[in-house]
Amino acid sequence: MVALVTLEQVQRRANDFLPDNEPDLQFCADAASAIVIDYLKFGDTPPAWLAALSDSPPGPLSAVPMVIQAAVLEVAVEMAKNREASVGDLLSDKVTRILWRQRDPALA
Numbered sequence: 001m002v003a004l005v006t007l008e009q010v011q012r013r014a015n016d017f018l019p020d021n022e023p024d025l026q027f028c029a030d031a032a033s034a035i036v037i038d039y040l041k042f043g044d045t046p047p048a049w050l051a052a053l054s055d056s057p058p059g060p061l062s063a064v065p066m067v068i069q070a071a072v073l074e075v076a077v078e079m080a081k082n083r084e085a086s087v088g089d090l091l092s093d094k095v096t097r098i099l100w101r102q103r104d105p106a107l108a
Contacts, residue, residue, distance in 0.1 A: 002053045004033040004064050004072045013073045032076035071098040
């Protein structure tokens with residue numbers, strides 16, 4: 001599992017909506033990362049920044065493009081706010097517009 005954002009980033013983004021001690025925020029951060037990676041459809045050759053995060057020890061999160069981190073944060077906060085949300089709800093128009101230029105169209 002590759003995390004594209006930190007728990008602290010999610011807490012800062014969600015502080016208007018949720019208490020800081022929300023127990024599931026780490027899960028939301030991890031799940032949102034997985035949802036965004038799946039949506040981007042990198043195929044057999046992931047970008048260098050994603051491959052570096054999979055190394056041991058992992059590369060720095062600062063290598064993750066900011067637009068991708070923004071999308072992950074949107075998904076994580078929506079997941080934390082709306083427990084009944086489906087993946088389609090989480091990948092809102094806002095999120096898909098953010099990610100559209102990063103997606104591999106050949107694999108979409």
